[in-house]
Amino acid sequence: MIPRYARKEMTDIWEPATKFKIWYEIEAHACDAQADLGVIPRENADAVWKAKDVDFDVARIDEIEAVTKHDVIAFLTHLAEHVGSDEARFVHQGMTSSDVLDTCLNVQLVRAADILIADVEKVLAALKKRAMEHKMTVRVGRSHGIHAEPTTMGLTFARFYAEFDRNLARLKAARAEVATGAISGAVGTFANIDPAVEEHVCEKLGLSPEPISTQVIPRDRHAMFFATLGVIASSIENVAIEIRHMQRTEVLEGAEFFSMGQKGSSAMPHKKNPVLTENLTGLARLVRMTVIPAMENVALWHERDISHSSVERGIGPDATVTLDFALNRLAGVVDKMIIYPENMLENMNKFPGLVMSQRVLLALTQAGVSREDAYSMVQRNALKVWEERLDFQELLLADDEVVAALGEDGIRAKFDMDYHTKHVDTIFKRVFGA
CATH class of the missing domain: 1.10.40.30 (Fumarase/aspartase (C-terminal domain))
Known part of the structure; x- marks a missing residue:
């Protein structure tokens, strides 16, 4: 994603330096496990850890890859430059590139999910605060965009809270779905590496061993993860659309906070546009467009191919970085938005009773x-x-x-308005608890 719609905490996860550090940890932990099993000498495994504080040279790895045309081999060559060729000769023993690539990707997705979970919790806090503030602020409910019956602004915020609470559960499930690793070797049979190595590496990285991998971790897991991000993006748009409608000049029941010095239009000085929520509507589209490619990655040839690879190099950062930015923006919009109760009553009375x-x-x-x-x-x-x-x-x-x-x-x-708000407390208890 472009820096305009990115936050450093999330983009750091996808930096090449971070990726290479994870690759290194996978290889080093695998060497430890192999040494414990007596497959490789302990001194060679210990030698690999000499590079634990190394900042791997991304430019150097790119230089090597330009010759090898293989990113993992380029990294292993660069690692040997730090550790020593003889000491590093047992690195990657019995492993295949996907063991490194797939396990690393899932580490990155888990880290991204942890940030997104915190983001959703911020949105929930903002929605709950505004729901409590406007629990009994009466407004007209609309169906098909047309006045229907009275509701409250608190109920509007509460239904969005309930939606994001479901999203939080979905996101936690999606995190668990991709929190697996695979160190199973070519075609996933463990022919050249003991399953205990996989168990050790996964434990060190906070993952669970993939029950069965065909050299690659099954992509239905990733499809579910990105589909969840798409649902969350749609929920963001759901809130954004409501706020945009509320800010229409002829409605003006709510509005984005307009800061000192802010300008709404280069041509019309009077304008106060809902630019943040319009932006969120667009960002939701970007996140959702990563879902179909993730679905299409599920079907791979036989035990593996790399048709998924180019897709994931794009959608992994794009979806998580964009959603992280959007969730933080949404939390701010909800927290600061202005509510106009008097306009809500005026609108309801435009067609009296x-x-x-x-x-x-x-x-x-x-x-x-x-x-x-x-x-x-x-x-x-x-x-x-x-x-x-x-x-x-x-x-x-x-x-x-x-x-x-x-x-x-x-x-x-x-024509008693209290008739329409008599069960608000009941609904709030259902949404927020006693």
Whole structure:
């Protein structure tokens, strides 16, 4: 990803220097295990650890790779330059490149997942705070973009909280899915290396041994990981879209924080655009576009091919770096966004009382009116509110059939706003606990 949409903590995971350090640790731990098994001399295994504080020269490795056309061989050659050719002759004993590449990739994905888990927790904290602040801040709920019935801003934040809480569980499961390593040798049979080596390396790196690897770790694991990132990106967009709609001039029920000195338009000085959430909508697309390639990586030829490799070199950094940035931006937007309760009430009253139509409908049926007749009675008055901006309650009070069924006091009683918020506490307990 370009630096504009990247945070250093995450990009560091994908730096070549980090990758080579992980490769080194895999090889060194494998040598330790081989020495413990008596396969290689202990002094050779110990010699490999002489490079534990080395900053591997990325340019030198690239130089070697230009000749070898093989990145792992280039690294091993460079490692021998630090350790000594004789001392390093048992490095990579019985291993294949995928043992290093796949195990390293999963270490990187696990580290990335740990950052993303912390990011989601930040979003959850921001959403919970705003939900509690606006638990009973009444606003109109909309279906198809049209006024429906009253809800609260707290419930809006709470449903996003619940969605991200599910995302947290998904992300933890995705982390576990890719937290495997493989040191099984060519075609994954352990013919030239003891399974105990794999167990040792994985333990040292915080992974579990892959139960069965065909030289590569099965890519259904990675498909699940990236699919999870795609779902989280869609949840980010879900929140972003709501905020963007809230900030429309004719709605203005909420808005992104507009900082001192900020400019909204090069041409129109009055503009305050929802640029951060628009940006999040775009970033969500970038994350989601990594999902299909990850799915397509599942099908490899026989025991392995490297059609997945070029894809993962791109989508690994791109998806995790972008999502990390987006989650942090979202947490900030939610935490700082401005809420306009007075505009929420004003918007709801643009068509006075109309959002109470269902309650009147239900009251009529309970009073003995057929549903078809009740619907007709309510709709004929509701349409006048749409067309003439009249007061719905006043229209009902002037409708003899409705008055005959409900009485004037009965009609007025159906316009009590508390009716629509009476179960907010129950919903909050379900979402946030007691």
